[in-house]
Amino acid sequence: MRTTGNRILLFCFFLLTTPLTLPVPALAWWEKGHRIVTANAVAALPDDMPRFFKDGAATLIRLSSQPDEWRRFGTELGRTEGPDHYLDTEKLAANPTKLAFQSDRYAALKTYFEMKETPAGIGLLPYRLTEDYQRLRGTFAQYRKDPTNPSIQQEILVYAGLLSHYAGDTAQPLHTTIHFNGRVDQRGTVITGKGIHERFEGVFVDKFIQQADCRKYVGAPVVYPNLSDAIREALAQSFAGIDEVYRLDETGKLKAPDSATKTFVQQRLAHGSHFLTSLWYTAWKESEMSKGAR
Numbered sequence: 001m002r003t004t005g006n007r008i009l010l011f012c013f014f015l016l017t018t019p020l021t022l023p024v025p026a027l028a029w030w031e032k033g034h035r036i037v038t039a040n041a042v043a044a045l046p047d048d049m050p051r052f053f054k055d056g057a058a059t060l061i062r063l064s065s066q067p068d069e070w071r072r073f074g075t076e077l078g079r080t081e082g083p084d085h086y087l088d089t090e091k092l093a094a095n096p097t098k099l100a101f102q103s104d105r106y107a108a109l110k111t112y113f114e115m116k117e118t119p120a121g122i123g124l125l126p127y128r129l130t131e132d133y134q135r136l137r138g139t140f141a142q143y144r145k146d147p148t149n150p151s152i153q154q155e156i157l158v159y160a161g162l163l164s165h166y167a168g169d170t171a172q173p174l175h176t177t178i179h180f181n182g183r184v185d186q187r188g189t190v191i192t193g194k195g196i197h198e199r200f201e202g203v204f205v206d207k208f209i210q211q212a213d214c215r216k217y218v219g220a221p222v223v224y225p226n227l228s229d230a231i232r233e234a235l236a237q238s239f240a241g242i243d244e245v246y247r248l249d250e251t252g253k254l255k256a257p258d259s260a261t262k263t264f265v266q267q268r269l270a271h272g273s274h275f276l277t278s279l280w281y282t283a284w285k286e287s288e289m290s291k292g293a294r
């Protein structure tokens with residue numbers, strides 16, 4: 001979920017007008033979407049994934065929405081964390097397949113500043129995916145040397161669970177575009193579709209989507225030969241869905257969906273699951289070859 005000025009104002013209004021005993025609204029695909037992505041990613045894992053990993057489903061699922069919670073834990077953390085959840089592709093390339101990633105997030109930030117942009121103005125999602133993937137792969141390599149150590153197993157579940165959040169965000173078309181909460185003009189002013197972000201990833205999923213209906217679209221994980229290419233491809237598939245998200249909103253299908261509308265959203269969530277389960281599986285397989293050294 002992206003933070004916008006309006007969203008913060010709405011949220012503050014909600015806090016001021018809501019008794020503290022009521023649950024606060026979730027701030028993810030929302031939470032339900034991220035839980036679906038992660039639960040189905042666990043279900044798709046093959047038998048050669050370590051048993052403790054599959055048995056850790058509850059931890060993985062809990063952590064899948066935690067990075068959105070972090071943004072409410074404190075101002076500094078919120079500002080630092082926010083840009084890791086999206087990429088405004090159009091500011092860097094015509095579409096994600098044309099993206100040239102920098103060597104790391106600091107090199108990316110240097111480029112952004114040279115463009116007179118801020119981290120929040122473009123986003124850093126590909127770098128966060130890469131960093132969390134490498135944390136996981138490196139810890140898997142340590143696990144291979146000490147497989148009965150419960151602390152290493154717990155650490156692996158933490159990294160894998162956090163990675164699940166960013167993989168899930170990658171599958172949300174509105175996390176890949178400048179049109180993240182309404183179509184914008186060249187100055188960034190919203191022209192149409194204001195508020196679409198919540199209508200699509202939150203209200204719709206909460207009301208109309210169930211985990212079991214997404215499961216059939218999640219295939220077995222693949223081992224990615226190249227992580228950057230895999231991230232570009234996942235972003236590109238998501239980016240290709242932007243017009244459809246707007247069409248569904250404009251035609252009222254997000255309020256009264258037909259089966260094709262539900263299928264579109266189920267397949268987006270399923271794509272997030274496939275991306276995630278493949279990232280986990282690739283980290284496991286690569287940890288054997290690289291010993292986490294790369």
Ligand SMILES: [Zn+2]
Nearest residue numbers: 001068085169
């Ligand atoms: Zn997020």
